[in-house]
Amino acid sequence: MRLSQLMLPDIQAAYAADPDAVRELFEDLHDEDVADIVESAPAELAPELLAALAPAQAAGVLECIEPKEQVELVKRLGVDRASTIIDEMASDDRADFIAELGHEFAERLLAAMDDANEAEVRSLVQWSEGTVGSVMSTEALKVPVEMSVGQVIERVRTVGQLAETVYYVFVVAGGDKLVGVVSLRDLILCRANEAVASIMTEDVKSVSPETDREEAADLIQHYDLIALPVVDAEHCLRGLVTIDDLVDVIEEEATEDMHRMAAVQPLDDSYFGTEFWTFVLKRAPWLVALFIGGQFTANAMGWYDDVLQKASVLVLFLPLVISSGGNSGSQSAAIIIRALAVGEVSIVQAGRVLARELAMGLVLGGLLATIGILRAFFGAEGSLVAMTLGVTLVTVVTLGTVIGAMLPILLERLGLDPAVSSTPFIASLVDLIGIVAYFSVARAMLV
Amino acid sequence: MRLSQLMLPDIQAAYAADPDAVRELFEDLHDEDVADIVESAPAELAPELLAALAPAQAAGVLECIEPKEQVELVKRLGVDRASTIIDEMASDDRADFIAELGHEFAERLLAAMDDANEAEVRSLVQWSEGTVGSVMSTEALKVPVEMSVGQVIERVRTVGQLAETVYYVFVVAGGDKLVGVVSLRDLILCRANEAVASIMTEDVKSVSPETDREEAADLIQHYDLIALPVVDAEHCLRGLVTIDDLVDVIEEEATEDMHRMAAVQPLDDSYFGTEFWTFVLKRAPWLVALFIGGQFTANAMGWYDDVLQKASVLVLFLPLVISSGGNSGSQSAAIIIRALAVGEVSIVQAGRVLARELAMGLVLGGLLATIGILRAFFGAEGSLVAMTLGVTLVTVVTLGTVIGAMLPILLERLGLDPAVSSTPFIASLVDLIGIVAYFSVARAMLV
Numbered sequence: 001m002r003l004s005q006l007m008l009p010d011i012q013a014a015y016a017a018d019p020d021a022v023r024e025l026f027e028d029l030h031d032e033d034v035a036d037i038v039e040s041a042p043a044e045l046a047p048e049l050l051a052a053l054a055p056a057q058a059a060g061v062l063e064c065i066e067p068k069e070q071v072e073l074v075k076r077l078g079v080d081r082a083s084t085i086i087d088e089m090a091s092d093d094r095a096d097f098i099a100e101l102g103h104e105f106a107e108r109l110l111a112a113m114d115d116a117n118e119a120e121v122r123s124l125v126q127w128s129e130g131t132v133g134s135v136m137s138t139e140a141l142k143v144p145v146e147m148s149v150g151q152v153i154e155r156v157r158t159v160g161q162l163a164e165t166v167y168y169v170f171v172v173a174g175g176d177k178l179v180g181v182v183s184l185r186d187l188i189l190c191r192a193n194e195a196v197a198s199i200m201t202e203d204v205k206s207v208s209p210e211t212d213r214e215e216a217a218d219l220i221q222h223y224d225l226i227a228l229p230v231v232d233a234e235h236c237l238r239g240l241v242t243i244d245d246l247v248d249v250i251e252e253e254a255t256e257d258m259h260r261m262a263a264v265q266p267l268d269d270s271y272f273g274t275e276f277w278t279f280v281l282k283r284a285p286w287l288v289a290l291f292i293g294g295q296f297t298a299n300a301m302g303w304y305d306d307v308l309q310k311a312s313v314l315v316l317f318l319p320l321v322i323s324s325g326g327n328s329g330s331q332s333a334a335i336i337i338r339a340l341a342v343g344e345v346s347i348v349q350a351g352r353v354l355a356r357e358l359a360m361g362l363v364l365g366g367l368l369a370t371i372g373i374l375r376a377f378f379g380a381e382g383s384l385v386a387m388t389l390g391v392t393l394v395t396v397v398t399l400g401t402v403i404g405a406m407l408p409i410l411l412e413r414l415g416l417d418p419a420v421s422s423t424p425f426i427a428s429l430v431d432l433i434g435i436v437a438y439f440s441v442a443r444a445m446l447v
Numbered sequence: 448m449r450l451s452q453l454m455l456p457d458i459q460a461a462y463a464a465d466p467d468a469v470r471e472l473f474e475d476l477h478d479e480d481v482a483d484i485v486e487s488a489p490a491e492l493a494p495e496l497l498a499a500l501a502p503a504q505a506a507g508v509l510e511c512i513e514p515k516e517q518v519e520l521v522k523r524l525g526v527d528r529a530s531t532i533i534d535e536m537a538s539d540d541r542a543d544f545i546a547e548l549g550h551e552f553a554e555r556l557l558a559a560m561d562d563a564n565e566a567e568v569r570s571l572v573q574w575s576e577g578t579v580g581s582v583m584s585t586e587a588l589k590v591p592v593e594m595s596v597g598q599v600i601e602r603v604r605t606v607g608q609l610a611e612t613v614y615y616v617f618v619v620a621g622g623d624k625l626v627g628v629v630s631l632r633d634l635i636l637c638r639a640n641e642a643v644a645s646i647m648t649e650d651v652k653s654v655s656p657e658t659d660r661e662e663a664a665d666l667i668q669h670y671d672l673i674a675l676p677v678v679d680a681e682h683c684l685r686g687l688v689t690i691d692d693l694v695d696v697i698e699e700e701a702t703e704d705m706h707r708m709a710a711v712q713p714l715d716d717s718y719f720g721t722e723f724w725t726f727v728l729k730r731a732p733w734l735v736a737l738f739i740g741g742q743f744t745a746n747a748m749g750w751y752d753d754v755l756q757k758a759s760v761l762v763l764f765l766p767l768v769i770s771s772g773g774n775s776g777s778q779s780a781a782i783i784i785r786a787l788a789v790g791e792v793s794i795v796q797a798g799r800v801l802a803r804e805l806a807m808g809l810v811l812g813g814l815l816a817t818i819g820i821l822r823a824f825f826g827a828e829g830s831l832v833a834m835t836l837g838v839t840l841v842t843v844v845t846l847g848t849v850i851g852a853m854l855p856i857l858l859e860r861l862g863l864d865p866a867v868s869s870t871p872f873i874a875s876l877v878d879l880i881g882i883v884a885y886f887s888v889a890r891a892m893l894v
Contacts, residue, residue: 028649028650029650030650030652030670032669032670032671153635156635156636157635157636160632160635160636166631166632166635167614167631167632167673184613184614184631184632184635185607185613185614185631188600188603188604188607188613188631188635189603189604189607202475203475203476203477205477221691221694221695221698222479223477223479224479224691226614226673226690243673243690243691243694244668244671244690247668247690247694247697248668250694250697250698250701251668251697251701251789254697254698254701254705255785255789257705258701258704258705258708258781258784258785259781259782259785261705261708261709261781262708262777262778262780262781262782262870263774263777263778264778264781264782267782270786270791271782271783271786271791271792271800272791272792272796272799273791276803276806276807279807280807280810280811283775283778283807283811284810284811284814286774286778287771287774287775287778287811287814287815287844288814288815288818290770290771290774291767291771291815291818291819292818294766294767294770294771295767295822297766297767297770298763298764298766298767301762301763301766302763308759308762312755312759315748315755315762316745316748316749317745318765318766319741319744319745319748319765319766319769319878319882320738320741320742320744320745322766323737323741323744323871323874323875323878324734324737324738324741326773326871326874327710327733327734327737327871327874327875328730328734330709330710330870330871331709331710331711331730331733331734331871333709334705334706334708334709334711335706335709335711335714335718336718337705338702338705338706339717339718342698342702344717344718344719344720345718345719349719352719353718356723359723360723360726360727360730363727363731364727364730364731364734367731367734367735368734368735368738371735371738371739372738375742397734423709423777423870424770424773424774424777424778427770427773427774427874428770428774431766431770435766
């Protein structure tokens with residue numbers, strides 16, 4: 001941000017004097033930095049700056065800009081100038097971008113674009129959100145298995161400029177069937193007359209366009225790869241996904257999990273990029289559902305009118321009891337949801353988790369009960385309250401811990417996202433259990 | 448897991464027949480897969496399998512194994528056999544590994560290692576956890592600025608096998624001063640007689656060993672890089688961090704934030720890797736603190752004895768009121784904590800966030816109040832409860848939303864981790880506010 005604010009006045013002056021000078025000025029900068037400058041330029045200057053760049057750089061810059069601003073900018077550029085730039089974009093970014101546009105403008109732009117690029121966009125936008133197809137690029141560098149190392153390097157030289165990555169070269173046979181992969185590193189380290197078949201790795205990790213993109217991210221992370229090839233059912237090479245796309249996936253998935261855990265429907269945009277009323281819609285349904293579910297707590301309390309009449313002092317400690325259950329439940333839920341997400345725990349280990357969290361709940365509940373009993377005993381509340389508090393705390397904290405841990409595992413088992421077992425949901429459930437436990441124990445003590 | 452379970456009996460049989468055959472069997476597998484097999488092998492066989500591999504592959508396999516099991520395995524291998532393997536490890540993994548060992552064993556191992564490697568480990572382990580120094584590797588590939596492209600490629604060929612990545616070659620002048628970077632891609636795409644100085648990028652993004660590793664992860668992600676050079680105060684090249692190390696950082700940071708948000712002290716190990724009593728210590732202090740803080744709710748309820756006497760029906764709805772405040776607060780907290788972590792919101796935007804969340808709280812509170820009033824009105828509770836519920840819900844949900852959003856920003860402003868403003872902590876604060884608001888409104892209505 002600071003860079004763009006510093007440079008903007010100079011850029012504006014340079015552009016006024018000679019639009020071509022801007023191109024030279026931008027040539028030595030990172031695309032990301034140029035994007036910052038374009039984004040902070042006045043609305044009428046921004047598209048002109050982009051148009052002043054060489055199309056390849058303009059495409060790189062456009063890829064770095066937020067989806068909403070991209071659309072604004074391209075609409076201002078007009079179909080003709082925009083299509084030249086968009087033809088130069090990487091296929092995955094291009095498809096994402098076209099998907100953001102309104103239907104009519106997208107069609108006009110596609111018509112103005114290069115035919116091969118148009119066909120590619122149409123084949124990429126078919127994949128649904130969250131799949132590898134939606135983040136893959138089609139520019140995988142492939143060579144026939146018969147080539148020598150020298151020939152492959154020569155091929156990298158000729159077509160490398162267009163590929164998404166040249167660090168992995170995919171080896172194909174009989175049309176497009178993927179038979180191996182060779183890294184640029186290995187190519188450089190070998191003699192030119194060696195056959196590529198003799199140095200390639202045949203055990204290629206690959207994914208299909210339908211694969212969940214999170215699974216691809218796990219694979220790339222597990223094997224420390226830079227890119228993964230995407231193959232179809234016939235094992236023909238369709239494209240590749242690169243680590244930088246998947247880093248974004250890892251971050252987005254973590255954000256979605258955090259939002260779900262707090263009972264917020266995941267956002268499609270950034271905080272300020274989300275409209276106020278969209279935001280309300282992401283939050284209100286869950287709050288209302290929890291509120292309506294919470295009515296049961298009022299009903300439950302109604303059942304214990306006799307207890308409340310006889311020992312109204314018990315009510316004072318009710319919020320404390322139920323929040324202790326909620327707190328221990330949300331601890332377990334966060335630990336288990338995250339452990340499932342990063343693959344530290346799997347559903348086959350449900351029994352081990354149950355045993356562990358049960359023991360944990362008893363220890364933590366026992367600890368809080370001891371503090372609670374001491375407090376009530378030395379306070380003015382007397383032994384009825386002290387004993388009720390003690391027994392209830394052990395029960396509620398243990399149940400909170402176990403429910404918080406097991407509910408995410410149950411959801412995973414059912415094929416749902418464990419993060420949906422949000423902290424507020426678990427807290428509400430534990431509230432209800434807390435009320436029933438507290439007053440049932442009290443009733444038993446009073447008799 | 449499945450692969451290793453399938454192959455283990457065959458491997459055991461092969462090893463019994465001829466230990467050398469195992470080496471050939473493993474040669475074509477990914478290090479990660481071999482690591483799975485070694486990890487699931489019986490305790491006495493595992494070190495033997497590792498010793499049967501070529502030292503370079505054994506080092507790669509060892510890098511893929513969990514820290515605790517690494518230590519076990521290496522202790523069983525003994526100092527001599529272990530040092531040969533550890534000499535072949537990447538410098539960052541080696542330093543991490545040595546740091547895991549007990550002091551005495553580490554010293555014996557260091558003594559048995561190659562002298563250069565020993566010195567390197569000692570220089571790497573000095574960096575504290577969480578800095579770039581703690582994840583960097585020293586094997587950056589560097590070339591003098593005077594070289595031609597052909598000479599650089601030749602250098603890559605000779606020393607490339609030892610470098611952490613050959614995809615970026617760092618160009619240095621006057622000793623080790625970093626003056627540029629050139630990607631292997633650019634080298635391949637250029638003519639051999641061109642000067643490297645004419646094709647290198649001079650605007651190199653770099654970090655220092657003291658930089659927060661999260662900052663390095665942001666930079667690598669922002670600029671879509673594969674690696675970042677690490678330079679010292681004199682801008683001399685000290686090493687590099689690669690994207691695969693930083694992917695782990697991104698994931699770890701998200702895990703820590705999720706744990707903190709649920710009032711769990713971040714774990715150093717995986718779920719099952721953490722001992723039971725260590726786990727108790729990560730959870731108990733927060734639960735106890737929240738429990739002791741929760742005593743205030745009991746005190747607060749004591750202040751409203753008169754209200755409770757006159758309208759005991761109000762008590763029925765108390766859990767509902769306070770959980771609504773807690774739920775809206777945890778929604779805001781999760782949204783803002785995450786937005787701060789990924790850089791969507793910064794503290795200078797506190798005013799905008801406040802205005803937005805205030806409006807959001809009023810809308811959400813108004814919605815819940817409407818439902819609550821209708822419910823109480825058509826139920827048997829009458830208009831006193833209905834009005835008290837309505838006014839309190841608007842107040843509590845609005846305050847919950849605002850506190851949930853602003854507390855993380857305040858913590859960030861104070862230089863603390865915003866995720867420490869955990870959901871349970873915010874919920875406890877809002878419980879107290881809810882009780883005071885609810886009964887104060889009721890008292891005013893009763894008069």
